[in-house]
Amino acid sequence: MSVVWTVFRKELLDAFRDRRMVIVAFLVMPLAVPLVLAGMSALGARKQAERMEAMLDLPVIGAEHAPNLVAWLTSHNLRIVPPPADADADVRTQEHDVVLRIDAGFGTDWRAGQPARVDVIFDSSRPMQSGAAINRVRGLLAAYDRQVGVLRLVARGVHPAVSSPLRISDRDVATPESRFDLSQQLLPYLLLLLAFIGGMQLAIDSTAGERERQSLEPLLTTPASREAIISGKILATAAFTLLSIVVTLFAYRLAFSLMPSEHVDISLNVPLPTLARIFVVILPIVLLGSTLLAALAAFARSYREAQGYLPLLIFLPMIPTLFLMVAPVRTQLWMLAVPFLSQNQLILRVLRSESVTAAEWAVSLGSASLLAAIAWIIAARLYHREHLAASS
């Protein structure tokens, strides 16, 4: 045990004296992650507000057929602009989000008390960009429709309630914590990536790098067992990574508490117990990542070769995030046994302040720890290969 501790301490000392490694782990990462996420949030919130309230340019074909409707729309913050030659092509190329066409027979139908025709031209395949504009135009048309309808009923001596058999009122049960935005969807992935390969530099440096700098053979002439040596290196990598994650999480918290939240009614403040839970969720992933990196670096013949395997490792934690984006699912217990998918789900739930049962915690932490143990056995075996140190 004292050997593990000795190696652990030496590797950490070595790492903290590597200025480049320290800057990346404790400055670049803690700055980049919250900046990207907070920036996305702020931008998203502003865009949303803009789409809902700002003046919207609406091309109208045949505006002359319905001057009253057009005047009403104009009074509701829409600017009516001359229509394009080809409305369909114009919408498809996103020149405009939505175009209104008023039928030539609008006036005749209107006066006859027949439903007068209005076409809303839009492209449903781009809900992110044009959804808000479409909804606004449709909502205004529906409001106008209802208003005139009520007036007509009253003119005929009918109580307007006759035409409203339902009284629909919305009650949204979303809590401020659960109503988070896209940037928070990305947080689990960034955290998992950081947890999984954040220790890459240190892991490769302390194994493949140690071999390349010719200090591994002397190390192996001491009575220290190879298992103890590799364990010390793995634990040093894990500790370094965890420290970097703690700093990043606090930076994330700070960034979101500093963000102006006038426009958004979602909770941007991440309470400390939530941070602590996220930390526990990713703890086994840090161990798994450090161990896999150590195994990889022991397997690779050189520093460069070890770095060559990294894209593979970066891709692994991405898979569940992509899966969840395409097919959002309710968590089932078996999913919590799948590494990355499990952590991804749990981080999202912890962020939404949902409760996590003891069984779910056990499955998630247990399966990831088991995998880390298997990776450790592989790493230890690789460290026992004869040509590990004696390559030359």
Added chain:
Amino acid sequence: MIEADGLRKSFRSRRGAIVAVDGVSFRALDGEITGLLGPNGAGKTTTLRMLYTLMQPDHGRVLVDGIDAASEPAAVRSRLGVLPDARGIYKRLSARENIEYFGRLQGLKRTVIAERTARLSAALDMEDFIDRRAEGFSQGQRTKTAIARALVHDPRNVLLDEPANGLDVMTTRSLRRFLQALKAEGRCVLFSSHIMPEVAQLCDRVVVIAHGRVVADGTPEEIREQTGMANLEDAFVKVIGTDEGLFA
């Protein structure tokens, strides 16, 4: 005391198995300096690596102070002080921290390490760089640091693979004095070299290796008698069969 008995080691390569060491036996006694002499590629490093348990011999066995290296490798390693062919030291640690690290791995207490470091630093003339970080050390400073960390646990047996490699004349001279001091303390010193004069000057016993085999074993005088050559240099050339790689 180090005993090698019928050591054999082969490596697999693309062109089939290469026998690097082919039945090497010798003894290195306490209170003596034994030289393992041979041209480059003769199998010296592989032999030493089997002695310090980095490699396992295909055949034969290694005894260090009577302990079998195959069954108790850790016990053997704690009785050996090794300067391997690879002598990288940690650049971001000072010379003292490098030595301390190995002392801790040998299971020594902090006070013992401090006391030994002081002694080795004086003996190896390391005082002016002992607390500097190893980044930018000269070859000689690196070798001294590597020797000091290899001997921090005060081993009875000292193995050095080509210790004089890359050292200037002054450092080589002080290294020679240091090895003689180790011998005077009653230790078993075994070092490999391809440089004949170095071996002739220092060694009580010479084991000449060529093509993975021991071709001569004895005191320098005995080897001269065996070959019938008055000059030691000629004697070496005769037992090895060629002077290739011997004076490089």
